[in-house]
Amino acid sequence: MNLSAPQPMTVLFFDHTARMGGGEISLFNLVTHVDRSKIEPVVVLASDGELRDRLRAAGVEVHVLSLDESVTEVRKDTLSSTKAVSFAQVSQIVRYIWRLRGFMRARGAEIVHANSLKADLIAAVAARLCGVPVIWHVRDRIADDYLPPLATRIFRLLCRVLPNFVIVNSNATLATLEIPRQKRARVIYNGVVHDGLPPEEFEEDPTLLRGRIQQGAHGALVMAPKPEVNDRELLIGLVGRISPWKGQDIFLRAAAEVIKKFPNTRFQIIGSAMFGEEDYEREIHQICDDLELNDYVEWTGFRRDVPQLISKLDLLVHASKTGEPFGQVVVEAMMAGKPVIATAGGGIPEIVLDGQTGYLVPMNDAPAMADAIIRMLEDPTSARKMGERGRKRAGEHFAIGRTANKISRVYDHLLVDRNNWRRRKRSLRSASLGFVLGGAAMMWWLKRRM
Known part of the structure; x- marks a missing residue:
């Protein structure tokens, strides 16, 4: 066993559903085609279903942390006012975020990759509480012909402040987010698996x-x-x-x-x-x-x-x-x-x-x-x-290989940024401590001279 070999980074993928919709098919394709020598995928689902079964059959680590259906099954066309979500639902979401945060920390997640609109909001808060970078993978057009206008405005606003990075599945999707150019976002097309038949x-x-x-x-x-x-x-x-x-x-x-x-x-x-x-x-x-x-x-x-x-x-x-x-x-x-x-x-x-x-x-x-x-x-x-x-x-x-490689490079950049920030924080702490100690020594010396 080579103890010096680099360990794969742990990427936690989060989705609110286990039903096999288009986003869940794309998630399955991605986690089953990443380079496992570099990335250890851990999938967390807020409900049970076919996706969990398929992931387990493919040898992917998957966990179900159940969230009440009154939250996971909220339809997008009901989000037309601030009263669309009840106090009871908000309370459940808050408790779930805290639970998900604990799981992220216990599992040693280094990056969190949220796969759906509902997952984006929940995972972002949990990841922020853990101090872990979070990616929003936006697979839906955030526009008034798809979401109620209020939901569109709120999601666009949150997209500017919550995720560390945004991946979108097309230029058309990116345009609907209306995010500033300086916001870190990239178009990476969904990867499709070809079965290899001639x-x-x-x-x-x-x-x-x-x-x-x-x-x-x-x-x-x-x-x-x-x-x-x-x-x-x-x-x-x-x-x-x-x-x-x-x-x-x-x-x-x-x-x-x-x-x-x-x-x-x-x-x-x-x-x-x-x-x-x-x-x-x-x-x-x-x-x-x-x-x-x-x-x-x-x-x-x-x-x-x-x-x-x-x-x-x-x-x-x-x-x-x-x-x-x-x-x-x-x-x-x-x-x-x-x-x-x-x-x-x-x-x-x-x-x-x-x-x-x-x-x-x-x-x-x-x-x-x-x-x-x-x-x-x-x-x-x-x-x-x-x-x-x-x-x-x-x-x-x-092709799915192209998609997986591009997303892996996003992970690499986020980890480099995170490590650089940690080094800067340590340097700042050291500089601050040195400044405080130096100031104290100077005060002591001046006091002795007086």
Whole structure:
């Protein structure tokens, strides 16, 4: 055993939920891909659930310090006044902060990395009480179209004073924070995990490939050419939780126009309602029925095999009606070599290059979305090239290894700053002590001379 080898820094990651939303997927990807020889990740969750199970299965140290659901399940659209949080909830938060502070100190956390808006506020106070640097990883656009105006103003203000460093998932997210230039902040795109399958494995279902194997000249087995796009069933998918701002209704209205020209097209809506949005799910099922699309649309519900489902799509559609902070699913589709049609809001234009890796369309515009889908289906050669360029771009800019390395460098800088500050404090203490002792000696000498 090499006793002189440097010990990995202990980074405590904190999230208020264990449900597998986009932020939690990004957290899982990050902590399972950091260099464990340099960083020892410790994850603390304020509730139990799938994320804890997945982290444990991946060999990551994880702890659940439960916080009452009346706090963890507060919806952002209720934060419209100072009365949105009750005295009882504030009392629970204060006690929880003190408990979390004790855990940070006992576990020897050197950096605290908060992963969600609720986690940001709780972890920042606990870390400050411990004297530990805290990072806010902001994965949501802090704007009035996403949060109530009061919550937006408060979060922007706190963002200037509480965290030591701010990481954001896109330039679009950074712009909504409106923080001064001197505030330490950096755009680091969410890292997406690619499962390593070669590109050809993403092209079609293996059962379809077997159907194209034919016997050629001299008995050799050859692959028959793919059927023309108009001669086979096409599959277009939208991935994401069922929510009013995700635009499933726009997707369905666009689908109704597409099938008029491509009646062999089928559509998948991959995802389910979360956070009490079941009423909207019933509403869009009714829209599907009203548009007579039931024979064309498949509702998969919540799925854990999203990469496999994406691999079977001809193209992926992103239909969000308000600006998406990043667009994880869009990157996953590009990793799989799929062309993308996406709404031009939030961080999406930083991912999709219009006309090169897909098409960007205005938000809330079903006719424009339908036109883009039809244009892509009419030119499968161009669509295939877009998918190839998208795969290259995703690998170069959004791979998880790149993200983990950039965040690790942030940790290094924070620790260097912290150690420098501690040395300066010791120097100041020494200088102050020397000044006091020197002054006392001078006073004693003067007194003796008198």
